[in-house]
Amino acid sequence: MKKRGYEQQLQFNLHKPREATPEEVEKWQKEHLQPLGDAQLKFIAFMSVVQFMALATMMMSFYLIGIWANG
Numbered sequence: 628m629k630k631r632g633y634e635q636q637l638q639f640n641l642h643k644p645r646e647a648t649p650e651e652v653e654k655w656q657k658e659h660l661q662p663l664g665d666a667q668l669k670f671i672a673f674m675s676v677v678q679f680m681a682l683a684t685m686m687m688s689f690y691l692i693g694i695w696a697n698g
Contacts, residue, residue: 647655
């Protein structure tokens with residue numbers, strides 16, 4: 628038995644997601660987004676301190692090198 632032409636892929640309904648109910652949105656917010664946000668806040672605060680310390684170290688190095696080079 629000969630097949631004619633190309634076989635076609637089935638059509639998927641990927642571009643039309645259903646709307647979430649208000650209960651699903653609230654559950655997603657509390658169970659998924661809130662814990663991630665809390666963890667990221669701590670991480671961002673820590674990295675801000677690291678960045679400030681790197682800047683302070685760089686400025687201190689420039690100052691000490693300037694004293695050494697001129698003195």
